[in-house]
Amino acid sequence: MFFCPPLEVLYSGTCMRFDYVWLRDHCRSASCYNAKTNQRSLDTASVELDIKPAQVRADDTTLYLTWPDGHMTRYGLQWLTQNSYEGQKQQLVQPRILWNEKIYKEANVSSVNFLDFLETNEGLREFLQNFLLYGIAFVDNVPATREDTERVAKRISHIRETIYGKMWDLTSDFSRGDTAYTKLALDRHTDTTYFQEPCGMQLFHCLRHEGTGGRTLVVDGFYAADQVRQHHPEDFELLSNVPLKHEYIENVSASQNHMVGIGPVLNVYPWNKELYMIRYNNYDRSVINTVPYNVVRSWYSAHRILTNELRRPENELWVKLKPGKVMFVDNWRVLHGRESFTGYRQICGCYLSRDDVLNTSRLLGLKA
Known part of the structure; x- marks a missing residue:
C-alpha cells in the first residue's frame, strides 16, 4: 500500500485517488454519520474546500486521517476500494445476461x-x-x-x-x-x-x-x-x-x-x-x-x-x-x-x- 498528496492509495491491485474534501465529507464517525438511519449528519457546506489532514497513517486494513481540529476519520481499505471512482469503474451497477x-x-x-x-x-x-x-x-x-x-x-x-x-x-x-x-x-x-x-x-x-x-x-x-x-x-x-x-x-x-x-x-x-x-x-x-x-x-x-x-x-x-x-x-x-x-x-x-x-x-x- 502506498499513498501521497492529495491522497493516492494502492490496495488489492487498485490504484485509487482521493480528494481530501471527499475524505472529510464521507467520514463515518458517530458525529458525522448516523448509523441508525444510515444518513449523513455532517454539514458538507461547512467543510473547507482546501482542507488537508494533519496526519495520515494506515495499517493492513484501515486508513486513519487526523484533521486540523483533531477529529479522526477511519476508513476500511476494502470499503474505499468498493466506493472509489476507480473501483466503481470496474463494477457493473446491475449484472445482466444479454440474449438473442x-x-x-x-x-x-x-x-x-x-x-x-x-x-x-x-x-x-x-x-x-x-x-x-x-x-x-x-x-x-x-x-x-x-x-x-x-x-x-x-x-x-x-x-x-x-x-x-x-x-x-x-x-x-x-x-x-x-x-x-x-x-x-x-x-x-x-x-x-x-x-x-x-x-x-x-x-x-x-x-x-x-x-x-x-x-x-x-x-x-x-x-x-x-x-x-x-x-x-x-x-x-x-x-x-x-x-x-x-x-x-x-x-x-x-x-x-x-x-x-x-x-x-x-x-x-x-x-x-x-x-x-x-x-x-x-x-x-x-x-x-x-x-x-x-x-x-x-x-x-x-x-x-x-x-x-x-x-x-x-x-x-x-x-x-x-x-x-x-x-x-x-x-x-x-x-x-x-x-x-x-x-x-x-x-x-x-x-x-x-x-x-x-x-x-x-x-x-x-x-x-
Whole structure:
C-alpha cells in the first residue's frame, strides 16, 4: 500500500485517488454519520474546500486521517476500494445476461409457479433473479382474473398509476387514442417514452382470446445496443448523447392528454459506460428539433443501424400469451410488440415502480 498528496492509495491491485474534501465529507464517525438511519449528519457546506489532514497513517486494513481540529476519520481499505471512482469503474451497477433467441432458449429459464411466487421468498427471489438477468420473467398458473393479476403485481411493487390508471384492460375497442387499442400489428418498442421517467416494469396477462394471431414479440434492446457498441462505437456514442422528444397527444372521449418526455435513445452511466435504459418508440418519437442540421443525417444513420439490429430475426423471441401465464417486462431494456390478430382479445396489465422492484430485489439479497 502506498499513498501521497492529495491522497493516492494502492490496495488489492487498485490504484485509487482521493480528494481530501471527499475524505472529510464521507467520514463515518458517530458525529458525522448516523448509523441508525444510515444518513449523513455532517454539514458538507461547512467543510473547507482546501482542507488537508494533519496526519495520515494506515495499517493492513484501515486508513486513519487526523484533521486540523483533531477529529479522526477511519476508513476500511476494502470499503474505499468498493466506493472509489476507480473501483466503481470496474463494477457493473446491475449484472445482466444479454440474449438473442438462441441464447435465451438455451438458458432454459424457468417460470415460477403462482403459489410459490405469492407465498415464498424463494419463489419471489427466483423470479426477480430471472427478471434482473434477462429483463423478462414469467409466473404460471395465475387465475385468469384482473384481481389475481393485481395480486401478482403487488407482490413485487406498488402499482404505478399513470394516465391509463392503475390496472388496465387492453382490447381492440380503440377506447384510448393509441395503436395498441386496435387489432393491428405493433412493431418493437418501449412504452411511455413520452414520460420524463419511463415506467420501469410492466406486466401482461392474456385473460381471453377468441381468434388467431396476436403473439407477443420481445427483443433484448441491450443485446442489440451492445452489437452497435462493438461494431459501430461512434453511432452508439451519438445515440447516447443526442436528446430527443417523445410525445403522446390523446383526444378520445374522456381522455385528454399531452405528454412529452425528453432523453436520448441510449442512456449510459458516465463513469463506467454501462447502458441502463433504452428509450425506443418510433410511434411516439416527436419532431426532431433538438439536433443541429449537420448532425441530423448522422443521427438517422445511427438510428438505422440500431433498428436493423433490433429487427434481426435471430434477435426476436415470440411468446404466445395464454390465460394463466403472466409476463413481466423490463421496460427500460426489453422492447415488446405483437403480431396482428383476429377475434376478441383481452390483455390485463399495469406498470410498476422501478425503484420498488429494485428495492424488493435488494432486500432479498440480489444485486440490483
